[in-house]
Amino acid sequence: MHNTSEVLKQNDRIIITGQTATGKTKLAFDFAKKYNGEIINFDARQIYKKLDIITVKDIDKKKDQFFLWKKVQDFEIGYYLKDGMKLWLYDIVFPNQYFSSFSYVSLCQKVIEKIEKEGKTPILVGGSYFYLKHLLYGFDYEVPPDFSLREKLEKLSVDELQSILKEEKKEFFEALNESDRKNKRRLVRRIEIARYLKKNPSFEKKEKEGLFYKVEKFLGLRFSDKNLLRKKIEERVKKRIKMGALSEVFNLLKEGYQPSDFGLKTIGYKQLIPVVLEKKDLNEAISLWIFAEVSYAKRQYTFMKKDKNIEWKEIN
Structure with missing residues:
Protein backbone atom coordinates (compact mmCIF):
# COMPACT_ATOMS: atom_id res chain seq x y z
CA MET A 1 0.00 0.00 0.00
CA HIS A 2 1.03 3.65 -0.40
CA ASN A 3 2.41 5.42 2.66
CA THR A 4 1.57 9.13 2.41
CA SER A 5 2.48 10.04 5.98
CA GLU A 6 5.67 11.85 4.97
CA VAL A 7 6.20 15.24 6.64
CA LEU A 8 5.92 17.84 3.88
CA LYS A 9 4.76 21.42 3.69
CA GLN A 10 3.01 23.48 1.04
CA ASN A 11 5.25 24.59 -1.87
CA ASP A 12 7.68 21.65 -1.49
CA ARG A 13 8.47 20.11 -4.87
CA ILE A 14 7.23 16.54 -5.17
CA ILE A 15 7.98 13.88 -7.80
CA ILE A 16 6.17 10.56 -8.11
CA THR A 17 7.57 8.07 -10.59
CA GLY A 18 7.94 4.32 -10.92
CA GLN A 19 6.56 1.36 -12.82
CA THR A 20 3.43 1.46 -14.93
CA ALA A 21 0.11 0.60 -13.24
CA THR A 22 1.37 1.26 -9.69
CA GLY A 23 -1.12 4.02 -8.89
CA LYS A 24 1.18 7.02 -9.38
CA THR A 25 -1.58 9.40 -10.49
CA LYS A 26 -3.86 8.54 -7.57
CA LEU A 27 -1.04 9.27 -5.13
CA ALA A 28 -0.31 12.53 -6.96
CA PHE A 29 -3.95 13.57 -6.45
CA ASP A 30 -3.70 12.75 -2.74
CA PHE A 31 -0.61 14.95 -2.41
CA ALA A 32 -2.15 17.74 -4.50
CA LYS A 33 -5.22 17.91 -2.25
CA LYS A 34 -3.08 17.85 0.90
CA TYR A 35 -0.43 20.39 -0.15
CA ASN A 36 -2.35 22.80 -2.42
CA GLY A 37 -0.69 21.31 -5.48
CA GLU A 38 -0.98 21.23 -9.24
CA ILE A 39 -0.07 18.11 -11.19
CA ILE A 40 2.45 18.04 -14.05
CA ASN A 41 2.53 15.02 -16.35
CA PHE A 42 5.77 13.39 -17.52
CA ASP A 43 4.34 10.36 -19.29
CA ALA A 44 5.68 10.36 -22.86
CA ARG A 45 2.52 8.78 -24.27
CA GLN A 46 0.09 11.15 -22.57
CA ILE A 47 1.60 14.24 -24.17
CA TYR A 48 -0.18 13.21 -27.41
CA LYS A 49 -3.65 14.49 -28.23
CA LYS A 50 -6.28 11.90 -29.18
CA LEU A 51 -4.35 9.07 -27.47
CA ASP A 52 -6.62 8.75 -24.46
CA ILE A 53 -7.86 5.23 -23.73
CA ILE A 54 -4.73 3.15 -24.37
CA THR A 55 -2.48 5.67 -22.60
CA VAL A 56 -4.73 5.60 -19.50
CA LYS A 57 -5.24 9.35 -19.20
CA ASP A 58 -7.08 10.09 -15.96
CA ILE A 59 -9.12 12.74 -17.74
CA ASP A 60 -12.78 12.72 -18.74
CA LYS A 61 -12.87 14.79 -21.93
CA LYS A 62 -16.65 15.21 -21.59
CA LYS A 63 -16.47 17.08 -18.28
CA ASP A 64 -12.84 17.99 -17.54
CA GLN A 65 -12.36 21.27 -19.40
CA PHE A 66 -9.05 22.22 -21.05
CA PHE A 67 -7.67 25.74 -20.56
CA LEU A 68 -4.94 26.98 -22.88
CA TRP A 69 -2.28 29.01 -21.09
CA LYS A 70 0.08 29.80 -23.97
CA LYS A 71 1.52 28.45 -27.22
CA VAL A 72 5.26 27.86 -27.46
CA GLN A 73 6.35 27.14 -31.03
CA ASP A 74 3.92 24.40 -32.17
CA PHE A 75 3.17 23.25 -28.63
CA GLU A 76 0.04 24.09 -26.67
CA ILE A 77 0.64 24.50 -22.93
CA GLY A 78 -2.41 24.35 -20.78
CA TYR A 79 -4.19 22.37 -18.12
CA TYR A 80 -7.27 20.24 -17.58
CA LEU A 81 -9.41 21.12 -14.59
CA LYS A 82 -10.44 17.87 -12.87
CA ASP A 83 -12.36 18.05 -9.61
CA GLY A 84 -10.89 21.52 -9.03
CA MET A 85 -7.34 20.25 -9.67
CA LYS A 86 -5.09 21.54 -12.48
CA LEU A 87 -3.42 18.84 -14.60
CA TRP A 88 -0.61 20.20 -16.80
CA LEU A 89 1.28 18.96 -19.88
CA TYR A 90 -1.27 16.54 -21.26
CA ASP A 91 -2.27 16.78 -24.94
CA ILE A 92 0.64 18.96 -26.07
CA VAL A 93 1.07 17.66 -29.64
CA PHE A 94 -0.77 15.59 -32.25
CA PRO A 95 0.26 11.95 -32.84
CA ASN A 96 2.21 12.81 -35.99
CA GLN A 97 4.26 15.58 -34.35
CA TYR A 98 7.78 14.98 -33.06
CA PHE A 99 8.31 15.76 -29.38
CA SER A 100 11.63 15.39 -27.57
CA SER A 101 12.83 15.42 -23.98
CA PHE A 102 14.54 18.72 -24.90
CA SER A 103 11.11 20.19 -25.67
CA TYR A 104 9.59 18.63 -22.56
CA VAL A 105 12.18 20.19 -20.25
CA SER A 106 11.65 23.62 -21.81
CA LEU A 107 7.87 23.48 -21.33
CA CYS A 108 8.00 21.89 -17.89
CA GLN A 109 10.34 24.57 -16.54
CA LYS A 110 7.83 27.23 -17.60
CA VAL A 111 4.95 25.43 -15.88
CA ILE A 112 6.91 24.85 -12.65
CA GLU A 113 7.82 28.55 -12.55
CA LYS A 114 4.17 29.56 -13.02
CA ILE A 115 2.91 27.19 -10.31
CA GLU A 116 5.51 28.34 -7.79
CA LYS A 117 4.89 32.04 -8.53
CA GLU A 118 1.27 31.42 -7.54
CA GLY A 119 2.35 29.85 -4.25
CA LYS A 120 1.28 26.35 -5.22
CA THR A 121 3.08 23.00 -5.00
CA PRO A 122 4.31 21.44 -8.28
CA ILE A 123 3.72 17.68 -8.25
CA LEU A 124 5.34 15.85 -11.15
CA VAL A 125 3.96 12.40 -11.96
CA GLY A 126 4.78 9.86 -14.66
CA GLY A 127 6.92 6.95 -15.71
CA SER A 128 9.04 8.40 -18.52
CA TYR A 129 12.33 8.63 -16.67
CA PHE A 130 14.10 9.94 -19.79
CA TYR A 131 12.08 13.19 -19.48
CA LEU A 132 12.62 13.37 -15.75
CA LYS A 133 16.34 12.66 -15.94
CA HIS A 134 16.91 15.56 -18.31
CA LEU A 135 14.74 17.91 -16.24
CA LEU A 136 16.54 17.09 -12.98
CA TYR A 137 20.09 16.48 -14.11
CA GLY A 138 20.33 18.33 -17.41
CA PHE A 139 21.68 17.16 -20.76
CA ASP A 140 25.18 16.03 -21.60
CA TYR A 141 24.99 18.52 -24.46
CA GLU A 142 22.28 21.17 -24.70
CA VAL A 143 22.12 20.95 -28.48
CA PRO A 144 18.90 22.20 -30.13
CA PRO A 145 17.09 19.82 -32.52
CA ASP A 146 17.92 19.95 -36.24
CA ASN A 200 30.76 24.33 -33.15
CA PRO A 201 34.08 22.99 -31.78
CA SER A 202 34.07 25.41 -28.84
CA PHE A 203 30.77 24.00 -27.54
CA GLU A 204 31.36 22.34 -24.18
CA LYS A 205 29.82 19.33 -22.51
CA LYS A 206 27.67 20.19 -19.51
CA GLU A 207 28.97 18.45 -16.42
CA LYS A 208 26.34 17.02 -14.07
CA GLU A 209 26.56 18.25 -10.50
CA GLY A 210 23.62 16.64 -8.73
CA LEU A 211 20.03 17.79 -8.96
CA PHE A 212 19.39 20.96 -10.97
CA TYR A 213 16.06 21.32 -9.17
CA LYS A 214 15.67 21.05 -5.43
CA VAL A 215 13.16 18.28 -4.75
CA GLU A 216 11.75 17.69 -1.28
CA LYS A 217 10.07 14.36 -2.04
CA PHE A 218 11.17 12.00 -4.81
CA LEU A 219 9.07 8.84 -4.64
CA GLY A 220 9.30 5.73 -6.80
CA LEU A 221 6.57 3.09 -6.82
CA ARG A 222 7.36 -0.49 -7.79
CA PHE A 223 5.64 -3.85 -7.51
CA SER A 224 6.75 -6.20 -4.74
CA ASP A 225 6.89 -9.16 -7.14
CA LYS A 226 6.65 -9.88 -10.87
CA ASN A 227 3.42 -11.89 -10.55
CA LEU A 228 1.59 -8.89 -9.10
CA LEU A 229 3.09 -6.69 -11.82
CA ARG A 230 1.73 -8.96 -14.55
CA LYS A 231 -1.68 -9.30 -12.85
CA LYS A 232 -2.14 -5.53 -12.58
CA ILE A 233 -1.06 -4.94 -16.16
CA GLU A 234 -3.38 -7.69 -17.46
CA GLU A 235 -6.28 -6.08 -15.59
CA ARG A 236 -5.43 -2.66 -16.98
CA VAL A 237 -5.11 -3.84 -20.60
CA LYS A 238 -8.40 -5.77 -20.47
CA LYS A 239 -10.13 -2.74 -18.97
CA ARG A 240 -8.82 -0.58 -21.83
CA ILE A 241 -10.17 -3.06 -24.37
CA LYS A 242 -13.62 -2.84 -22.74
CA MET A 243 -13.41 0.96 -22.73
CA GLY A 244 -12.90 1.02 -26.50
CA ALA A 245 -9.16 0.79 -27.20
CA LEU A 246 -9.79 -0.85 -30.58
CA SER A 247 -12.25 1.87 -31.59
CA GLU A 248 -9.70 4.49 -30.60
CA VAL A 249 -7.15 2.93 -32.97
CA PHE A 250 -9.75 2.61 -35.75
CA ASN A 251 -10.75 6.28 -35.43
CA LEU A 252 -7.13 7.48 -35.45
CA LEU A 253 -6.41 5.58 -38.66
CA LYS A 254 -9.68 6.81 -40.16
CA GLU A 255 -8.59 10.41 -39.45
CA GLY A 256 -5.49 9.78 -41.53
CA TYR A 257 -2.85 9.08 -38.91
CA GLN A 258 -0.27 6.49 -39.95
CA PRO A 259 1.26 3.51 -38.08
CA SER A 260 4.63 5.22 -38.56
CA ASP A 261 3.51 8.38 -36.68
CA PHE A 262 5.36 9.01 -33.43
CA GLY A 263 2.36 8.54 -31.17
CA LEU A 264 1.15 5.38 -32.88
CA LYS A 265 4.51 3.64 -32.52
CA THR A 266 3.95 3.39 -28.76
CA ILE A 267 2.82 0.35 -26.74
CA GLY A 268 -0.80 -0.64 -27.23
CA TYR A 269 -1.21 1.10 -30.57
CA LYS A 270 1.58 -0.98 -32.15
CA GLN A 271 -0.17 -4.19 -31.10
CA LEU A 272 -3.73 -3.19 -32.08
CA ILE A 273 -3.05 -1.52 -35.43
CA PRO A 274 -2.53 -4.92 -37.20
CA VAL A 275 -5.94 -6.01 -35.87
CA VAL A 276 -7.57 -3.07 -37.64
CA LEU A 277 -5.49 -3.01 -40.82
CA GLU A 278 -4.64 -6.68 -41.33
CA LYS A 279 -7.49 -8.41 -39.45
CA LYS A 280 -5.01 -10.05 -37.08
CA ASP A 281 -6.35 -12.00 -34.10
CA LEU A 282 -7.43 -9.69 -31.26
CA ASN A 283 -6.60 -12.13 -28.46
CA GLU A 284 -3.08 -12.55 -29.81
CA ALA A 285 -2.73 -8.77 -30.00
CA ILE A 286 -3.87 -8.43 -26.38
CA SER A 287 -1.27 -10.99 -25.28
CA LEU A 288 1.44 -9.08 -27.18
CA TRP A 289 0.26 -5.83 -25.61
CA ILE A 290 0.44 -7.29 -22.09
CA PHE A 291 3.91 -8.72 -22.78
CA ALA A 292 5.12 -5.33 -24.07
CA GLU A 293 3.77 -3.50 -21.00
CA VAL A 294 5.36 -6.01 -18.60
CA SER A 295 8.71 -5.73 -20.40
CA TYR A 296 8.46 -1.94 -20.29
CA ALA A 297 7.71 -1.95 -16.55
CA LYS A 298 10.79 -4.09 -15.92
CA ARG A 299 12.95 -1.74 -18.00
CA GLN A 300 11.55 1.24 -16.10
CA TYR A 301 12.80 -0.11 -12.78
CA THR A 302 16.13 -1.16 -14.27
CA PHE A 303 16.81 2.44 -15.38
CA MET A 304 15.29 4.18 -12.37
CA LYS A 305 16.98 2.15 -9.65
CA LYS A 306 20.31 3.70 -10.70
CA ASP A 307 19.00 7.03 -9.42
CA LYS A 308 19.98 7.09 -5.74
CA ASN A 309 17.74 10.10 -5.05
CA ILE A 310 14.57 8.04 -5.49
CA GLU A 311 12.91 6.72 -2.34
CA TRP A 312 11.23 3.44 -3.30
CA LYS A 313 7.86 2.22 -2.03
CA GLU A 314 6.69 -1.32 -2.76
CA ILE A 315 3.15 -1.98 -3.97
CA ASN A 316 1.73 -5.25 -2.66
Missing part, protein backbone atom coordinates in the same frame (compact mmCIF):
# COMPACT_ATOMS: atom_id res chain seq x y z
CA PHE A 147 14.62 18.89 -37.85
CA SER A 148 15.86 18.91 -41.45
CA LEU A 149 18.71 16.55 -40.51
CA ARG A 150 16.34 14.32 -38.56
CA GLU A 151 14.00 14.04 -41.53
CA LYS A 152 16.85 12.69 -43.68
CA LEU A 153 18.27 10.36 -41.03
CA GLU A 154 14.92 8.83 -40.06
CA LYS A 155 14.63 7.36 -43.58
CA LEU A 156 17.77 5.28 -43.00
CA SER A 157 18.05 1.83 -41.44
CA VAL A 158 19.51 1.11 -38.00
CA ASP A 159 22.64 -0.36 -39.63
CA GLU A 160 23.14 2.75 -41.75
CA LEU A 161 22.69 5.03 -38.73
CA GLN A 162 25.17 2.98 -36.71
CA SER A 163 27.74 3.32 -39.49
CA ILE A 164 27.24 7.10 -39.69
CA LEU A 165 27.57 7.52 -35.93
CA LYS A 166 30.76 5.42 -35.82
CA GLU A 167 32.20 7.60 -38.55
CA GLU A 168 31.05 10.89 -37.01
CA LYS A 169 32.01 10.19 -33.39
CA LYS A 170 32.97 6.62 -32.52
CA GLU A 171 33.02 7.25 -28.77
CA PHE A 172 29.33 8.24 -28.90
CA PHE A 173 28.46 4.86 -30.40
CA GLU A 174 30.61 2.95 -27.92
CA ALA A 175 28.95 4.74 -25.00
CA LEU A 176 25.49 3.46 -26.02
CA ASN A 177 24.11 0.29 -24.44
CA GLU A 178 22.89 -2.59 -26.64
CA SER A 179 19.29 -1.42 -26.59
CA ASP A 180 20.14 2.16 -27.59
CA ARG A 181 22.39 0.94 -30.43
CA LYS A 182 19.25 -0.50 -32.03
CA ASN A 183 17.06 2.51 -31.23
CA LYS A 184 16.73 4.78 -34.29
CA ARG A 185 15.70 7.82 -32.29
CA ARG A 186 18.71 7.52 -29.97
CA LEU A 187 21.08 7.05 -32.92
CA VAL A 188 19.62 10.03 -34.78
CA ARG A 189 20.00 12.24 -31.70
CA ARG A 190 23.63 11.24 -31.17
CA ILE A 191 24.43 11.93 -34.86
CA GLU A 192 22.68 15.29 -34.53
CA ILE A 193 24.86 16.18 -31.53
CA ALA A 194 28.03 14.94 -33.29
CA ARG A 195 27.33 17.11 -36.36
CA TYR A 196 26.60 20.14 -34.17
CA LEU A 197 29.86 19.68 -32.25
CA LYS A 198 31.79 19.44 -35.50
CA LYS A 199 30.34 22.79 -36.61
